[in-house]
Amino acid sequence: DVVDVATAGSKWVRNGSVFRLEHCPTGNRVHPAADEVFDATVQECVACGPGLECREAACLECTACGAGHYKSASDASLCIACPVDTYYNDTGATDCDLCTPCPAFSSTGNELGQRAIDNCTCNDGFYTVISNGVKECVICPSGALCPGISVCALDREGLVCPDGSVVVGNWSRRSGTQEDVATLQSCPVGYRMVEAPAESQACKLCGDTEYHIDPAAGCQQCPPGLVCNGTDVVDVATAGSKWVRNGSVFRLEHCPTGNRVHPAADEVFDATVQECVACGPGLECREAACLECTACGAGHYKSASDASLCIACPVDTYYNDTGATDCDLCTPCPAFSSTGNELGQRAIDNCTCNDGFYTVISNGVKECVICPSGALCPGISVCALDREGLVCPDGSVVVGNWSRRSGTQEDVATLQSCPVGYRMVEAPxxxxxCKLCGDTEYHIDPAAGCQQCPPGLVCNGTDVVDVAT
Incomplete structure (x- = not known):
């Protein structure tokens, strides 16, 4: 009645007339099993077969290897964990080859015995995509990488990075489709959207030489007339210029005095070259809100390309056209004439002959000629030949019949005749x-001049005489 056990660790008990196997050591099962017909003659501990194990110290039956484990031998060994970077999502695996490799670019993070593909995490720089029902790891778009590290925010709740920051942009995963690759939909103000290739998708900060006012349009090149910083806030390069938002760009509406809008209204619009341009030589804009430059008015000039206004031609000069580009274009008044200290004169008619001179048109050219002494107004140097009706400022009229030979090229005044009582001096x-006849003369024929008074008459220089006898 003394027996030894064939399998160390097995436990037998007397059961009436026989020994009954109560349990076996780890890795074995009782045979026959509890659900089999009992036969005392075949009792033994049987090692668990492939895909089976018993982990108890007192084993009755073998159970299938758990998910993530396998066993290929029929022995008392326990199931082995699937290697790193593999998984098995069923039980009873009988070979290591049944452990499925993680998708490319993913790992189990050095963990063994993983039970599902969800235990395969995409490597840094990649994110999870379900393609045709199969999990894949796709390169993370550069704009979805967390700052300073290679973690892809597309696999994180709310796109929140480990440091609490959120990646920039509106990303769509097309949830519910077979292809849930992330797509960058839009970027906030101040960012340019890079759409292709897929791995380069990103919201890139606009540069210091750009501005951004329309998220759908991206960054715009800063024109010369603005100072930009990559956002929707800009400064003007020319103080007093006015810019307005026009769709995705800023548009120059008007410039300050002395400048014009470029491009002009009649030029092809190009938002990237807009600026206020100083008016060039011969041009100005006098408005507070300028659009274009206009030519300097007659009597004015401008030689520089700047915001200054046109300058009046100097005293004693004139310019009868527009757009003068130099002071030298201001024409000096004829000799012996002036503008009377007035600036900016527009025509030669604004040049008045000086006192003691009068206007003559010689070969179509205005000249100032010495006034004949007989045409000078009494007591002053004003020449009556330039005055209507030869009437002097005091209302008097100079003596004599003066001809201007009107309509000829040479309208020098000529004394034609003098009234009774006057001698006509013709030259030079x-x-x-017309000189008054003297008291010792008389005058009865205007064509003949003064006559010496004879001794028999008493004369007074006129045509009225007394007799001496």
């Missing part, structure tokens, strides 16, 4: 005058 021209 500047000495022309």
């Amino acid at each position: 021209a500047e000495s022309q005058a």
Whole structure:
């Protein structure tokens, strides 16, 4: 009645007339099993077969290897964990080859015995995509990488990075489709959207030479007339210029005095070259809100390309056209004439002959000629030949019949005749005058001049005489 056990660790008990196997050591099962017909003659501990194990110290039966484990031998060994970077999502695996490798670019993070593909985490720089029902790891778009590290925010709740920051942009995963690759939909103001290739998708900060006011349009090149910082806030390069938002760009509406809008209204619009341009030589804009430059008015000039206004031609000059680009274009008044200290004169008619001179048109050119002494107004140097009706400022009229030979090229004044009582001095021209006959003369024929008074008459220089006897 003394027996030894064939399998160390097995436990037998007397059961009436026989020994009954109560349990076996780890890795074995009782045979026959509890659900089999009992036969005392075949009792033994049987090692668990492939895909089976018993982990108890007192084993009755073998159970299937758990998910993530396998066993290929029929022995008392326990199931072995699937290697790193593999998984098995069923039980009873009989071979290591049944452990499925993680998708490319994913791992189990050095963990053994993983039970599902969800235990395969995409490597840094990749994110999870379900393609045709199969999990894949796809390269993370550069704009979805967490700052300073290679963690892809697309696999994180709310796109929140480990440091609490959120990646920039509106990303769509097309949830519910077979292909849930992430797509960058839009970027906030101040960012340019890079759409292709897929791995380069990102919201890139606009540069210091750009601005951004329309998220759908991206960054815009800063024109010369603005100072940009990559956002929707800009400064003007020319103080006093006015810019307005026009769709995705800023548009120059008007410039300050002395400048024009570029491009002009009649030029092809290009938002990237807009600026206020100083008016060039011969041009100005006098408005507070300028659009374009206009030519300097007659009597004015401008030689520089700047915001200054046109300058009046100097005293004693004139310019009868527009757009003068230099002071030298201001024409000096004829000799012996002036503008009377007035600036900015527009025509030669604004040049008035000086006192003691009068206007003559010689070969179509205005000249100032010495006034004949007989045409000077009494007591002053004003020449009556330039005055309507030869009437002097005091209302008096100079003596004599003066002809201007109107309509000829040479309208020098000529004294034609003098009234009774006056002698006509004809030469030289500047000495022309009607001189009163003397007290010792008489005058009865205007064509003959003064006559000496004979001793038999008493004369007074006129045509009225007394007899001496």
